[in-house]
Amino acid sequence: MSTEDNKNQKRSNAFTIMKDDSTDGHGGYGVGSISLENISPVIIDPNEKRAFVDMGAMHARSEVERRVKFIKDKEEVPNGLLYWIVWVTVERGENGPYYHGVAGSEIRVDRSIKRAYKSMPEHVTHMDKSMKGQYIVEHMDDESKELLGDFLREFDPVMWENAADELKEALPSK
Template sequence: MSEDQSSGKRKSNPFTIIKDDSTDGHGGYGAGTISLENMSSVIVDPNEDRAFVDMGAMHARSEVERRVKFLPNKDEVPNGKLYWIVWVTVEKGENGPYYAGVAGSEIRVDRSIKRAYKSMPQHVTHMEKSLKGKIILEHMDDHSKKLLRDFLVDFNEEMWNNSTDELKEVLPE
C-alpha cells in the first residue's frame, strides 16, 4: 500500500487519460468522454517549408503557440505568420491503418509583439470533425496542402495508400 492509501487519504486525479474506448456502455467513471489516443497534431509551417508532429498542440502548447498571447481577432495580428495545426486521426481499416480524419486550423503568430490569433471554436470543431473521420482542408493554401501531403506520405506511405480517395483528391500531388 502507498502512504496515501494507508493513511486513508485518496489521491486526487485532476487529469485522466482514458486509454480504452469509453463508449462501451458501462456508464462508469469516464463515461461520456472521448479518447484522443488516435489523434495527432501536425504543424504545417509554410514560412519554413516544413511539417512536423507536435503533440503539445493538443493542450495549446505547441512550439508555435508558446510565449504568445492569443487574441480572438485576426485584425489585431496583421503581421502574423501563418501556421496550420492539422488534426489527424488514424483508424484501422480492412487493409490496415489509414488517415481517417484530417482537419486544418489556422493560427497567425507575430513574435515581435508576442501576439497571435486563433479561433478556439474552430480548433475544437476541427478536432471533433477529425475524430469523426471528416476531411476539412479546402480552406488551406496550396503550398501548405502540399507540405501536409508530403509529410503524411513520408511519415507512413502505407497509411497514405490506405486512405480515402477524398483525402487524396483534397491533397493532390
C-alpha cells in the same frame, strides 16, 4: 540537448493509432467521454517549409504557440506569420491503419509583438470533424496543403494508401 537530438525526439512523437477503450462496456466512470487517443496535431509551417507532429498542440503548447498571447481578432495581428494546426485522426480498418480524418486550423503568430490569432471554436470544431472522419483542408493555401500531403505520404505510406480517395484528391502531390 542538441538541436539534432531535439529533432529526433520530435520525430519519435508518432501518430497515436488506437489504445484500449476505457468505455469497453464496464458502464463506470468515463462512459460517454471522448477519447483523444487516436488524434495527433501536425504543425504546418509554410514559412520554413516544414511539417511535424507536435503533441503540445493538444494543450495549446506547441512550438509555434508558446510565448505569445492569443487574441480573438485576426486584425490585431496584421503581420502574423501563417501556421496551421492540422488535426489528424487515425483509425484501423480491414486493411490496417489509415488517415481517418484531417482538418486544418489557422494560426497567425507575430513574435515581434508576442501576439497571435487563433479561433478556439474553429480548432474545437475541426478537431471534432477530424475525429468524425471528415477532411477539411480546402481553405488551406496550396503550399501548406502540399506540405501536409507530402508529410502524410512520407510519414506512413501504408496509412496514406489505406486512406480515402477524397483525402488523396484534396492533398495532391506535385
